[in-house]
Amino acid sequence: MATGRTHRPATRSRGIPEATVARLPLYLRALTALSERSVPTVSSEELAAAAGVNSAKLRKDFSYLGSYGTRGVGYDVEYLVYQISRELGLTQDWPVVIVGIGNLGAALANYGGFASRGFRVAALIDADPAMAGKPVAGIPVQHADELEKIIEDNGVSIGVIATPAGAAQPVCDRLVAAGVTSILNFAPTVLTVPDGVDVRKVDLSIELQILAFHEQRKAGEERAAEGTGPTAATRGKESAKQGPDGDVPAVMPA
Amino acid sequence: MATGRTHRPATRSRGIPEATVARLPLYLRALTALSERSVPTVSSEELAAAAGVNSAKLRKDFSYLGSYGTRGVGYDVEYLVYQISRELGLTQDWPVVIVGIGNLGAALANYGGFASRGFRVAALIDADPAMAGKPVAGIPVQHADELEKIIEDNGVSIGVIATPAGAAQPVCDRLVAAGVTSILNFAPTVLTVPDGVDVRKVDLSIELQILAFHEQRKAGEERAAEGTGPTAATRGKESAKQGPDGDVPAVMPA
DNA sequence: GGATGTGAAATCATTCACAGCC
DNA sequence: GGCTGTGAATGATTTCACATCC
Numbered sequence: 086m087a088t089g090r091t092h093r094p095a096t097r098s099r100g101i102p103e104a105t106v107a108r109l110p111l112y113l114r115a116l117t118a119l120s121e122r123s124v125p126t127v128s129s130e131e132l133a134a135a136a137g138v139n140s141a142k143l144r145k146d147f148s149y150l151g152s153y154g155t156r157g158v159g160y161d162v163e164y165l166v167y168q169i170s171r172e173l174g175l176t177q178d179w180p181v182v183i184v185g186i187g188n189l190g191a192a193l194a195n196y197g198g199f200a201s202r203g204f205r206v207a208a209l210i211d212a213d214p215a216m217a218g219k220p221v222a223g224i225p226v227q228h229a230d231e232l233e234k235i236i237e238d239n240g241v242s243i244g245v246i247a248t249p250a251g252a253a254q255p256v257c258d259r260l261v262a263a264g265v266t267s268i269l270n271f272a273p274t275v276l277t278v279p280d281g282v283d284v285r286k287v288d289l290s291i292e293l294q295i296l297a298f299h300e301q302r303k304a305g306e307e308r309a310a311e312g313t314g315p316t317a318a319t320r321g322k323e324s325a326k327q328g329p330d331g332d333v334p335a336v337m338p339a
Numbered sequence: 340m341a342t343g344r345t346h347r348p349a350t351r352s353r354g355i356p357e358a359t360v361a362r363l364p365l366y367l368r369a370l371t372a373l374s375e376r377s378v379p380t381v382s383s384e385e386l387a388a389a390a391g392v393n394s395a396k397l398r399k400d401f402s403y404l405g406s407y408g409t410r411g412v413g414y415d416v417e418y419l420v421y422q423i424s425r426e427l428g429l430t431q432d433w434p435v436v437i438v439g440i441g442n443l444g445a446a447l448a449n450y451g452g453f454a455s456r457g458f459r460v461a462a463l464i465d466a467d468p469a470m471a472g473k474p475v476a477g478i479p480v481q482h483a484d485e486l487e488k489i490i491e492d493n494g495v496s497i498g499v500i501a502t503p504a505g506a507a508q509p510v511c512d513r514l515v516a517a518g519v520t521s522i523l524n525f526a527p528t529v530l531t532v533p534d535g536v537d538v539r540k541v542d543l544s545i546e547l548q549i550l551a552f553h554e555q556r557k558a559g560e561e562r563a564a565e566g567t568g569p570t571a572a573t574r575g576k577e578s579a580k581q582g583p584d585g586d587v588p589a590v591m592p593a
Numbered sequence: 594g595g596a597t598g599t600g601a602a603a604t605c606a607t608t609c610a611c612a613g614c615c
Numbered sequence: 616g617g618c619t620g621t622g623a624a625t626g627a628t629t630t631c632a633c634a635t636c637c
Contacts, residue, residue: 104628110548114527128596137529140596141630148598156597157637173548174555181547188449192442198527198544203551242554243547266557267550269543273368273452275391283553285546289523290452292539293435293497294364294427296521297457299537300496301428303520358606382618394618395608402620410619411615 101172105146111136112143113169119162128159175203180239182265184256185248186211186226189271193247194222207239212252229256236263243267250274257284355426359400365390366397367423371456373416382413429457434493436519438510439502440465440480443525447501448476461493466506483510490517497521504528511538 115135119127129147133140147153147160153168154160170176181199183190186209193199194209209221212229219226227235235241244260246253246268253272260268261282270276270286278284369389373381383401387394401407401414407422408414424430435453437444440463447453448463463475466483473480481489489495498514500507500522507526514522515536524530524540532538 102628106552107545107549109552110542110545111529113548115529130596135529137531139630141632142628144597145599145629152598154597155637156635157595159596172552174551175548177555179547179551179554188442188446192446193543195442196543199547202544204544204547243550267554269546269550275365275369275389277391281557283550285550287541287543287546288364289447289450289541290456290458291361291364292523292541293433293453293458294367294429295361296497296523296537296539297428297433298360298363298426300433300521301431303535356606384618393608395610396606398619399607399621406620408619409615410613411617413618 101149105149109169109173116162116166120166124162126159126161178205179243180205180207180241181243182208182241183245184210186221190247191221207241208235232259233263245269247271355403359403363423363427370416370420374420378416380413380415433458433497434461434495435497436462436495437499438464440475444501445475461495462489486513487517499523501525
C-alpha cells in the first residue's frame with residue numbers, strides 16, 4: 086500500500102518484504118534485551134521465542150538482510166543489533182514533531198522509549214494558544230502557527246498526529262506541505278496524502294473491535310459446544326490447529 | 340494438520356479472513372459518518388474511497404459477509420451498519436478494564452470513541468495505592484488488589500494493559516487467570532498467553548521504526564536520483580550477502 | 594551434532610475482469 | 616447504463632524440509 090513508486094531498485098536486492106520490515110523492530114527489541122544481559126550469541130529458536138514468532142520465519146526474515154549467522158552456532162547478538170539498527174535507519178537520529186498535545190499527545194511526549202533510540206522529540210505543537218509555552222515532558226509547547234517554521238528549521242520528516250479527528254487532515258496537509266514525508270496518525274480518521282508520503286495509523290477502537298469479533302466467535306463456539314446449536318453448526322468440524330488464531334464458524338442467528 | 344480442505348466453495352461459510360476482519364471497523368466508521376449525514380445508499384466506489392481502500396477489495400470483503408448490496412444501486416447504509424456491527428459483535432456492550440493509569444492509561448480512559456460504540460470502561464486499575472479512589476475520566480481508580488474481583492463481578496473479557504513493560508506480563512497473567520480472553524497491550528513487550536487468548540499490541544516505537552525504514556529508503560533513492568554520478572556500485576564487492584567490509588564499523592551499542 | 598540459509602510448497606490476500614442483476 | 620458479486624489470476628507471506636557449513 087502507499088508506495089506508488091514502481092521504480093526499479095537501482096542497486097538491487099534492497100527489496101525487503103514489508104512483513105519482514107514490520108518484524109525487525111521486534112527482533113531488535115529482543116536482541117537489545119539480550120545485549121544488556123551480555124549474552125554473546127543466540128539461536129534462531131531462542132530469539133524467535135523471545136520475539137514471539139517462529140524460528141523459520143525469523144531465519145527467512147534475516148536471510149533478506151544477508152547471511153549474518155554462523156551455522157551450528159547462531160547469531161552474534163551485538164552484530165545483529167547493529168545490522169538491524171542500520172537497516173531500520175536507527176543509526177541516525179530522527180527529529181519528530183507531535184501535533185496535538187491533549188491527553189494522548191502528552192502521554193506520547195512522556196513516553197520514554199521515544200527518545201531512547203533513534204528518535205528525538207523536536208517540538209510539541211498545539212492549536213490552543215493557552216497551551217503555548219507550557220512545558221510538557223520538559224518541552225515547551227509551541228503554537229500551531231509555528232508549524233511550518235519548526236519543520237523546516239529542524240529538518241523534520243516524521244510527524245505524529247494526536248489531534249481530534251476533525252483537525253487531523255488539515256494538520257496532515259500542512260505537515261506534508263512543509264516537507265514531512267512520514268506520518269503516524271493517532272486520530273480516528275483516514276488521512277489522504279500524496280504519493281511518496283507514508284502514513285501509519287494507530288487506532289484504539291479498531292483494535293478493540295477486532296478483539297470483540299474474536300471474542301464473540303469464542304463465545305459462539307462455547308455455546309455450540311454446550312449443545313444448543315439448532316442452525317448451521319453443521320459444518321463446524323473443520324479442525325483447526327492450536328494456533329492462536331483459531332478459525333471457523335461462529336453461528337449467529339439473525 | 341488435519342483437514343486442509345479449505346477451498347470450500349460454500350456460499351456462506353463463516354470463515355472471514357483476518358485481513359477482512361481488520362478492515363470491517365474502517366468500513367463501519369465510514370458508514371456511521373454517512374448514516375449521520377442521512378445518506379441512504381452508497382456505492383462500493385464511494386465507500387471504498389471514504390475508507391481508504393480500493394473498491395474491488397471492499398466488494399470482496401463484503402462478499403464474505405453475504406450479499407448485502409443491490410446491483411446497479413449500491414449498499415443500504417443503515418442495513419450495512421447493522422450487519423457489520425453484528426458481525427463485529429458490537430450489538431452487545433463489552434465491559435473493558437484498563438490496567439495502568441499513568442499518562443497513557445489516563446489518555447485511554449478519556450478517549451471518547453471508547454465508550455461510544457460497543458465498549459464500556461468497567462474499571463480503571465493501578466498498582467499505586469496513592470491513585471486509589473482518584474477519579475480519572477470520571478471513574479475512580481481501583482487498586483490492583485481488586486483486579487480479580489472486578490473482572491469476575493463485571494464479567495470482563497477484554498483487558499487493556501497500559502503499564503510499564505516490566506509489569507505487563509504479570510498483569511497479563513492475572514487478567515487471564517481471572518477470565519480475560521482478549522488483551523490489548525500498549526506495553527512495549529511481548530506477552531505470552533495460553534491458547535484461546537487473543538493479544539493485539541499497539542506499539543509506538545515499532546510504528547516509528549517502520550516509518551524510519553521507509554524514510555531512509557526514500558532518502559537513499561533521492562540521493563541516487565539527483566546525485567547522478569557513479570555512486571556505490573563502484574566497488575567489486577557484490578551486494579547483499581556478506582555485509583561487513585565496506586562501511587560497517589565494529590559494533591556500536593548504546 | 595547442531596543450526597543456518599533457502600528453494601519449493603502451501604497458504605493467504607489482493608486484483609482483475611466480467612457475468613448477472615437492477 | 617450502472618454496480619454488485621465472484622471465479623480466476625496474480626502476488627505476497629508463511630511454512631516445510633533439507634542441503635550446507637561450522
